[in-house]
Amino acid sequence: MFYLALSSRRQDFSLEDFNPESLTPRFMQWQEGTWLLDLRPVWPYWCHQAGVQASAGNNLETRDKLGSSQQETLQAFLRQVIARMCGDDVIAVMDASPWRALIALEVMRERGLSGFVSAQHPIGRNLVSEASWDIWFRMADEVAVHWFATGRERFNLQVFRRQARQMAQAVIRLGIHKPAGLVVMPALAIRRRYGAALHDLWMWTIESNHEGFPWILWRNEEGIRVKRHLDMPLLEWEHIESVLREDMDRLCALLGKQGAGRVLSLEWRVVFLDFSSLSIPIRFRHPHDLPAESPHHRTALLQACYAFQDSIPAARDGAVDLGLYEKAIASWELVVTEKIHVPPTMRDLFGTLMEAGEDRLRQLENRLPVALNAYEVTSNWVPEDGYRVCAGEEVQPGFQNSLKAIGRKRPLFVYPRPRACAQPANQSRAWSFCERIMDKWWRSGNASVMQRDYYMMQDQDHRAVWVFKDGAGKWYVHGMYN
Amino acid sequence: MVLEFPSQIPESIADIVDVMGQHGVRTAASAKVTDHELTRFGAGHATLDGFLEGGLATGAVSEWGMPAGQGAREIALAIIARATADRNLVLWVNGQDGLDVYPPAWSARGVDLRFIRFVSDSKPLESLKPVFLEPLFRLIVLDSPRHLGSEEWAFIARQVRTLDAHIMVLQDFFLSGRRGNIWARLRVNCKQRGNGLVASAGSGWRLETIRGAAHQPLEIGPLDM
Numbered sequence: 001m002f003y004l005a006l007s008s009r010r011q012d013f014s015l016e017d018f019n020p021e022s023l024t025p026r027f028m029q030w031q032e033g034t035w036l037l038d039l040r041p042v043w044p045y046w047c048h049q050a051g052v053q054a055s056a057g058n059n060l061e062t063r064d065k066l067g068s069s070q071q072e073t074l075q076a077f078l079r080q081v082i083a084r085m086c087g088d089d090v091i092a093v094m095d096a097s098p099w100r101a102l103i104a105l106e107v108m109r110e111r112g113l114s115g116f117v118s119a120q121h122p123i124g125r126n127l128v129s130e131a132s133w134d135i136w137f138r139m140a141d142e143v144a145v146h147w148f149a150t151g152r153e154r155f156n157l158q159v160f161r162r163q164a165r166q167m168a169q170a171v172i173r174l175g176i177h178k179p180a181g182l183v184v185m186p187a188l189a190i191r192r193r194y195g196a197a198l199h200d201l202w203m204w205t206i207e208s209n210h211e212g213f214p215w216i217l218w219r220n221e222e223g224i225r226v227k228r229h230l231d232m233p234l235l236e237w238e239h240i241e242s243v244l245r246e247d248m249d250r251l252c253a254l255l256g257k258q259g260a261g262r263v264l265s266l267e268w269r270v271v272f273l274d275f276s277s278l279s280i281p282i283r284f285r286h287p288h289d290l291p292a293e294s295p296h297h298r299t300a301l302l303q304a305c306y307a308f309q310d311s312i313p314a315a316r317d318g319a320v321d322l323g324l325y326e327k328a329i330a331s332w333e334l335v336v337t338e339k340i341h342v343p344p345t346m347r348d349l350f351g352t353l354m355e356a357g358e359d360r361l362r363q364l365e366n367r368l369p370v371a372l373n374a375y376e377v378t379s380n381w382v383p384e385d386g387y388r389v390c391a392g393e394e395v396q397p398g399f400q401n402s403l404k405a406i407g408r409k410r411p412l413f414v415y416p417r418p419r420a421c422a423q424p425a426n427q428s429r430a431w432s433f434c435e436r437i438m439d440k441w442w443r444s445g446n447a448s449v450m451q452r453d454y455y456m457m458q459d460q461d462h463r464a465v466w467v468f469k470d471g472a473g474k475w476y477v478h479g480m481y482n
Numbered sequence: 483m484v485l486e487f488p489s490q491i492p493e494s495i496a497d498i499v500d501v502m503g504q505h506g507v508r509t510a511a512s513a514k515v516t517d518h519e520l521t522r523f524g525a526g527h528a529t530l531d532g533f534l535e536g537g538l539a540t541g542a543v544s545e546w547g548m549p550a551g552q553g554a555r556e557i558a559l560a561i562i563a564r565a566t567a568d569r570n571l572v573l574w575v576n577g578q579d580g581l582d583v584y585p586p587a588w589s590a591r592g593v594d595l596r597f598i599r600f601v602s603d604s605k606p607l608e609s610l611k612p613v614f615l616e617p618l619f620r621l622i623v624l625d626s627p628r629h630l631g632s633e634e635w636a637f638i639a640r641q642v643r644t645l646d647a648h649i650m651v652l653q654d655f656f657l658s659g660r661r662g663n664i665w666a667r668l669r670v671n672c673k674q675r676g677n678g679l680v681a682s683a684g685s686g687w688r689l690e691t692i693r694g695a696a697h698q699p700l701e702i703g704p705l706d707m
Contacts, residue, residue: 099678302612365616370603371604372600373601374599374603375585403586403589404589406586407591410586410587411582411584412559413584415581464552480550482550482556
């Protein structure tokens with residue numbers, strides 16, 4: 001549920017009414033008065049804030065949600081934030097796919113509905129399944145315009161519109177009134193008949209996948225930035241660090257007081273003595289309160305150091321002949337590229353949370369060069385799809401016992417991709433059949449290899465490994481038992 | 483194959499420190515840990531917890547000989563499952579080459595995924611240093627780290643006392659008593675009996691103490707876990 005499509009029944013709805021940057025730095029203006037927000041980079045942060053608010057009982061609606069899933073708590077929190085920002089006329093839909101969020105938003109608009117709807121909720125699911133072909137093709141045309149604007153490869157708007165008309169005529173002839181009536185149609189069949197662009201749109205409709213979605217991220221041209229011309233060129237991090245710390249402080253002065261704005265990424269544009277330049281991204285895993293760490297800026301400087309160590313040696317590699325001094329840093333510019341900014345009118349809702357409820361785990365994650373991963377189990381039988389990075393969603397209660405029964409027979413460690421291996425020579429003693437699964441036939445299209453028979457066996461080093469034989473009789477090692 | 487990294491400090495020195503403790507000679511480390519009540523991470527299994535003298539104490543490091551693929555990590559998992567059930571935040575640092583954790587199997591074995599974080603790194607003390615400086619994780623498992631030098635052992639032993647946490651170091655080889663490690667209060671080898679594929683009479687685990695805890699080996703059957 002990472003995407004939020006948002007509009008209003010008011011005609012003059014604009015950035016003055018609702019600033020998406022209050023919620024996420026990644027958003028786009030889909031149409032006049034319609035915004036699409038990508039909440040992925042700030043999802044754990046908002047989950048935490050919603051959880052803190054719910055447990056503190058700051059607000060009746062979220063307090064009632066205690067004991068409900070993290071996802072529901074967050075939705076209650078967002079509903080409240082959006083209602084406060086945009087008023088009662090707002091139309092907002094949250095979904096795991098931006099395409100489906102836009103479709104549901106259009107259905108709401110057409111029916112004159114308003115409010116905040118989640119696609120997880122039965123009302124949200126109904127909105128998508130009730131969408132008419134009219135809406136589907138109208139939204140498809142909007143996507144096509146964005147594809148045209150972003151320069152999608154081998155895409156021709158005229159050809160797309162002709163193919164869309166052909167598809168529209170075909171569904172009328174078939175007597176299928178809604179896209180929901182055609183979900184049995186594989187995306188590959190659409191590609192054969194109507195081309196790659198409509199294939200992608202159909203794929204987004206029948207699956208949660210949204211690869212190739214035309215994001216045109218909103219950029220604030222008046223970004224917060226500080227510039228530095230060094231008195232003498234610098235080579236080593238030890239010398240750079242103290243000067244950069246001063247510049248972080250200068251950025252803080254521009255960002256405003258503690259808690260008002262949180263930074264997700266900075267760009268450190270470095271100019272060398274030979275006038276070549278390098279852009280070094282400094283990213284935080286969670287929105288980072290830069291002013292709160294003034295003047296030491298430990299977190300920001302750690303991330304800057306990791307980024308420096310990753311980028312600078314490569315930039316200096318080509319400079320060996322000219323001498324390393326040519327690649328000493330002469331000046332730089334530090335720019336805030338992604339941040340969330342809480343407007344003054346919302347501070348009473350966010351303010352105390354932002355100042356008091358700092359989450360030490362997120363702070364620690366911001367200081368590390370690698371992510372600390374939290375996972376959750378999904379209700380999916382294919383091993384590769386059996387889990388995902390934590391998004392606060394919960395498995396439906398009916399599935400939990402069967403998932404546990406399956407999980408007990410599976411190993412603690414797996415290879416990211418199954419490794420082909422020879423057919424095991426000795427099948428007599430050290431064998432144990434585990435399970436038979438069917439892979440998702442619509443993903444690869446080759447039904448002959450869809451079946452997998454999993455076994456636990458000992459390899460030549462006496463390690464218990466998890467192997468499978470596919471439908472074509474090929475063998476793969478997929479994991480290792482602890 | 484059974485391998486053992488050469489460690490710099492002979493076991494005998496560690497024994498001297500232990501003997502000093504038994505005769506009432508308090509080292510700085512022992513003073514610190516006895517001054518407050520210790521948390522112990524048990525497995526919720528009477529026999530195993532008895533073997534571990536109540537569980538793995540905070541403020542200490544334990545070293546486990548557990549070659550990969552031989553079933554011994556089930557023992558570590560039982561301890562982690564209990565720790566997460568008690569809402570302790572656990573960090574598992576996976577240093578096994580090319581292998582990722584498979585969370586559904588962990589969840590099925592009782593680990594509460596909300597309270598565990600995973601990271602893949604074979605040199606955790608270089609890249610995860612902030613983790614060892616923040617009092618956040620109560621139990622940290624370093625699974626198959628590349629060779630830890632004596633300075634690194636000293637660092638983690640010092641930090642677990644400061645942070646009041648426990649660090650389990652799971653080695654991908656069996657430990658031996660010929661060369662010791664004074665920084666680990668507990669050193670245990672875990673072996674799986676039988677082929678480990680099918681639960682049968684005679685299969686299970688055998689725990690042998692190299693240092694600390696009970697001196698008799700412990701045999702646990704598969705159905706006991």
